[in-house]
Amino acid sequence: EDQVTQSPEALRLQEGESSSLNCSYTVSGLRGLFWYRQDPGKGPEFLFTLYSAGEEKEKERLKATLTKKESFLHITAPKPEDSATYLCAVRGGGGNKLTFGTGTQLKVEL
């Protein structure tokens, strides 16, 4: 059974204070690791997909990386508008479904 664990559960940063969110996973035959952003009262918004170890993707202040056992979402010089819950999900080789982690709630303060 595919499993996804995200840490920390919550993170409070000062504006400009860079940090990383972790997503550890176990899956048989990774067919994609996904990062989403979710704002309160809204549906998740797609950020990145990574397929193989060593792959990296960037978007503005966010950079996602992937190893064989975990993924990191690096946030460089965050701003208050980056405050959200960040979700990680995997699609394994055993089927077509996505397995989500419980998310990291990020708050960036002035």
Add this chain to the structure above:
Amino acid sequence: EAQVTQNPRYLITVTGKKLTVTCSQNMNHEYMSWYRQDPGLGLRQIYYSMNVEVTDKGDVPEGYKVSRKEKRNFPLILESPSPNQTSLYFCASSLSISTDTQYFGPGTRLTVL
């Protein structure tokens, strides 16, 4: 505007009263899916559909039904709701099962008394 819509957005009902949550997408997507989101448990897939008339169970299908008679619509049916189905529900769609970008609807907050 490309979007996934859900109705209703909020619903309070009583145990045993059948209800349907509608989901519609205007992007001609083949793949559609339903999730429920509960504190501490994350998003869990209920059912998904790879195309018209093709549906399959996700992780937590018990107590739910779906149908896919048209490409754009994927309603979620609770024939006899129970309090443990109180949750936040999301519909999602993507061009195909293997496409990166999955678009989520705004969510339906359901309370079963």
